[in-house]
Amino acid sequence: MMEQYRTPLMFAMMAALLAIVGIFQSWNVALTIVNLCLISSIMTLGVNIQWGYAGLVNFGMMGFTALGGLAAVLIAMPPVPEAWAAGGSGVMAGLVIIIATAIVSLLIWKQLKGRGAKRYWLTALSIVIGVVIMRLVADPSIAAIESVESARTGYLGGFGLPVTLSWIAGGFVAAGAAFVIGRISLGLRSDYLAIATLGISEIVIYVLKNEDWLARGVKNINGLPRPVPYEIELQASQWVVQLADMLGASVVDVSTITVKLSYAGLFTIVLLIFLWLSEVALRSPWGRMMRAIRDNEVAANAMGKHVTARHLQVFILGSAMVGVAGAMLTTLDGQFTPASYQPLRFTFLIWVMVIVGGSGNNFGSVLGGFIVWFFWIESEPLGLWFISTITAGLADGSALKTQLVENAAHMRLMTMGIILLVMLRFAPQGLLPEQKR
Amino acid sequence: MDILNALTVIGNFVLIPGLAYGSQLALGALGVTLVYSVLRFSNFAHGEMMSFGAMLSVLVTFWLQSAGIGLGFLPTALIALPVSILGTILLCLLIDRLVYRYYRQTRAPNVTYLIVSIGVMFTIGGLVRFIIGPSDRIFTDGSRFIIKARSFKEMTGLNEGLAIKMTQGVTLATAIVIVIAVFWFLNKTRTGKSMRAYSDNEDLALLSGINPERVVMITWVIAAALAAIAGTLYGLDKSFKPFTFLQLLLPIFAAAIVGGVGSPVGAIAGGFVIAFSELFITFAYKKVLTYLLPESLAPESLMQLLSTEYKIALSFVILVIVLLIRPTGLFSGKTL
Numbered sequence: 001m002m003e004q005y006r007t008p009l010m011f012a013m014m015a016a017l018l019a020i021v022g023i024f025q026s027w028n029v030a031l032t033i034v035n036l037c038l039i040s041s042i043m044t045l046g047v048n049i050q051w052g053y054a055g056l057v058n059f060g061m062m063g064f065t066a067l068g069g070l071a072a073v074l075i076a077m078p079p080v081p082e083a084w085a086a087g088g089s090g091v092m093a094g095l096v097i098i099i100a101t102a103i104v105s106l107l108i109w110k111q112l113k114g115r116g117a118k119r120y121w122l123t124a125l126s127i128v129i130g131v132v133i134m135r136l137v138a139d140p141s142i143a144a145i146e147s148v149e150s151a152r153t154g155y156l157g158g159f160g161l162p163v164t165l166s167w168i169a170g171g172f173v174a175a176g177a178a179f180v181i182g183r184i185s186l187g188l189r190s191d192y193l194a195i196a197t198l199g200i201s202e203i204v205i206y207v208l209k210n211e212d213w214l215a216r217g218v219k220n221i222n223g224l225p226r227p228v229p230y231e232i233e234l235q236a237s238q239w240v241v242q243l244a245d246m247l248g249a250s251v252v253d254v255s256t257i258t259v260k261l262s263y264a265g266l267f268t269i270v271l272l273i274f275l276w277l278s279e280v281a282l283r284s285p286w287g288r289m290m291r292a293i294r295d296n297e298v299a300a301n302a303m304g305k306h307v308t309a310r311h312l313q314v315f316i317l318g319s320a321m322v323g324v325a326g327a328m329l330t331t332l333d334g335q336f337t338p339a340s341y342q343p344l345r346f347t348f349l350i351w352v353m354v355i356v357g358g359s360g361n362n363f364g365s366v367l368g369g370f371i372v373w374f375f376w377i378e379s380e381p382l383g384l385w386f387i388s389t390i391t392a393g394l395a396d397g398s399a400l401k402t403q404l405v406e407n408a409a410h411m412r413l414m415t416m417g418i419i420l421l422v423m424l425r426f427a428p429q430g431l432l433p434e435q436k437r
Numbered sequence: 438m439d440i441l442n443a444l445t446v447i448g449n450f451v452l453i454p455g456l457a458y459g460s461q462l463a464l465g466a467l468g469v470t471l472v473y474s475v476l477r478f479s480n481f482a483h484g485e486m487m488s489f490g491a492m493l494s495v496l497v498t499f500w501l502q503s504a505g506i507g508l509g510f511l512p513t514a515l516i517a518l519p520v521s522i523l524g525t526i527l528l529c530l531l532i533d534r535l536v537y538r539y540y541r542q543t544r545a546p547n548v549t550y551l552i553v554s555i556g557v558m559f560t561i562g563g564l565v566r567f568i569i570g571p572s573d574r575i576f577t578d579g580s581r582f583i584i585k586a587r588s589f590k591e592m593t594g595l596n597e598g599l600a601i602k603m604t605q606g607v608t609l610a611t612a613i614v615i616v617i618a619v620f621w622f623l624n625k626t627r628t629g630k631s632m633r634a635y636s637d638n639e640d641l642a643l644l645s646g647i648n649p650e651r652v653v654m655i656t657w658v659i660a661a662a663l664a665a666i667a668g669t670l671y672g673l674d675k676s677f678k679p680f681t682f683l684q685l686l687l688p689i690f691a692a693a694i695v696g697g698v699g700s701p702v703g704a705i706a707g708g709f710v711i712a713f714s715e716l717f718i719t720f721a722y723k724k725v726l727t728y729l730l731p732e733s734l735a736p737e738s739l740m741q742l743l744s745t746e747y748k749i750a751l752s753f754v755i756l757v758i759v760l761l762i763r764p765t766g767l768f769s770g771k772t773l
Contacts, residue, residue: 055548057548057551120762184757184761185757185760185761188760188764189547189764190547190548190551191478191479191547191548191551192694192760192764194479194551195479195687195690195694195756195760196756196757196760198687199687199690199691199753199754199756199757200753200757202687202749202750202753203750203753203754203757206746206747206749206750206753207750209746210744210746210747343683344559344562344683348555348558348559351552351555352555352556352559355552406570407566407567407568407570410563410566410567410570410571411563411567412563413559413560413562413563413566414559414560414562414563414564414567415563416559416563417556417557417558417559417560417561417562417563418556418560420552420555420556420559421536421553421556421557421560424549424552424553424556425536425539428549
């Protein structure tokens with residue numbers, strides 16, 4: 001009886017929580033949280049497809065998020081013609097050489113199967129030669145590109161297309177990367193796969209941080225074009241002023257809230273599309289096959305299902321979703337900062353969301369994305385309030401109190417850890433358990 | 438003379454830092470490997486366990502310093518180390534009792550442990566930041582160098598200096614003592630042998646009357662002690678910052694996997710393989726080659742295979758390559 005009302009009830013509670021923040025803190029804060037909740041939910045859907053449907057442990061979410069962000073930069077930023085003139089051809093030649101090297105080494109690797117040590121040495125040699133040639137060709141061009149107005153540009157720039165296109169592009173970039181990564185690492189056992197994907201995602205971040213010609217590295221890219229109007233433009237327009245008059249609110253508030261609402265609208269559309277697709281996939285024969293593979297790989301294999309190919313497929317699909325979310329995140333921030341990608345925030349927190357929400361259940365994952373992000377943000381003020389309440393009896397200057405109040409902001413890591421542990425112990429199915437079908 | 442100068446440059450910039458960093462990684466990897474072979478999961482919380490141990494050392498060191506107690510030329514942290522080891526052991530036993538024991542009893546799959554250890558990672562990480570805050574703490578004291586670059590030059594008459602920092606010496610000495618102690622324990626004592634038996638074949642060990650809970654407890658004690666020591670040594674050598682220990686986790690995993698997960702010898706070898714390949718590949722060979730080659734051939738560029746920014750990324754690359762080519766590691770088969 002209770003079960004069928006569980007999902008709407010949980011979402012209603014979530015809405016109530018957000019409304020409480022809207023009323024007691026401000027609607028601006030509430031909408032900021034909502035926007036990131038929406039993006040997190042798309043990421044959790046991606047993880048859920050991999051973990052909940054197919055049982056793959058992918059700890060590389062951070063890398064795919066960053067690649068999505070890179071796509072946003074490459075699509076939306078205007079091109080830098082001077083940089084292209086200075087070294088575009090050299091860099092492109094370098095890329096071609098890298099791809100050629102990869103193909104040649106792969107061929108050598110495959111051809112020399114069973115030849116012992118010779119195989120390793122020749123493959124390693126071909127890679128080293130390829131890298132040396134690539135650096136000889138590309139290094140001067142890279143230096144030339146990075147010296148073009150390095151304070152403002154110093155990179156190749158993008159295509160100057162509308163930024164919403166980058167959401168699709170982000171999906172494709174992440175999917176391409178996932179294809180390569182999946183081909184490499186999907187043969188590994190669960191915990192090795194986890195460590196390998198975590199390592200690869202760190203490598204992706206290192207490349208983004210250090211290859212300045214691509215997206216300026218740690219110098220960051222600011223001022224990405226926006227899919228929604230700027231607050232300043234809104235404040236100048238007639239209808240906003242009238243609306244503000246009508247609501248009795250300030251023009252600034254109305255304009256910022258309008259912007260955030262427009263983002264929320266766009267994100268909701270994307271989320272709904274993905275949610276619908278995921279649900280359809282889950283109910284389809286394909287979803288049934290995935291669950292069969294997850295629950296018993298050997299049996300599924302014996303039934304003639306190509307386990308490795310299906311794993312690769314689901315790895316690509318899930319990672320593409322995360323890539324889309326990454327592009328959306330960069331669009332929302334309006335900037336691309338490679339140093340801000342931390343595994344704690346972009347890999348492990350997303351996993352907490354999936355586990356808490358309920359792995360294998362798409363609505364659960366979305367709910368997890370909302371709830372966990374909500375508490376990730378709100379545990380700071382809540383922690384502060386909690387600490388100042390329990391330390392109210394202590395004298396104002398006491399060392400213990402200062403210490404506690406100062407560090408209350410770090411409560412959230414601990415809160416997340418304890419929530420995860422408690423969920424795993426007492427409700428391993430999550431808030432919305434997977435439905436038996 | 439030129440050859441000696443070149444060797445000194447390599448010694449100063451690669452060998453000595455590599456030995457110190459390698460020992461820190463080896464101690465961490467040894468802990469990861471022990472937990473893996475007995476409890477059979479990759480402990481993602483190991484980095485934070487190190488962080489917790491290092492934090493205790495920092496706090497005790499600060500307290501000792503304010504009380505005016507010190508070790509003269511040795512870092513005060515060495516007195517703090519036993520306290521930090523004890524604290525970390527208590528924390529680990531508590532966590533095992535509250536968290537992991539349940540999954541052992543229900544015989545949870547490997548993946549569940551993995552995710553649980555992430556929960557533990559979050560919790561300890563939060564605890565550390567809550568207690569000491571996220572900022573950088575330097576707690577090294579005592580004399581800074583065992584050999585200063587200048588006195589080395591005066592001693593040998595070479596152009597190049599060789600400096601050995603006190604923390605590097607302490608790290609290496611401690612690591613050697615600890616590794617010998619761990620191996621003695623595993624190979625010579627009854628408890629150590631029962632641990633090896635348990636990791637080798639759980640059912641057989643149970644049949645021969647080995648108490649699994651005791652084996653697990655001892656594993657946590659050793660792993661926690663190793664984590665506290667490795668964390669403290671790393672903190673002494675660099676500085677203590679809660680945030681770095683998550684970054685250190687991957688090189689440690691890399692070391693454990695390169696050596697072959699479950700093999701203590703492999704973990705130590707892996708630590709040094711990772712440390713030295715990081716340093717050798719990102720080392721600028723210009724100075725060395727200038728000494729070795731005739732003047733006409735002296736290189737103009739830095740002669741670096743990869744720029745230093747990629748130093749840590751390199752350990753991930755090695756990790757991935759080893760996982761792909763030889764997932765059982767270099768010392769496969771020689772388990773605990």
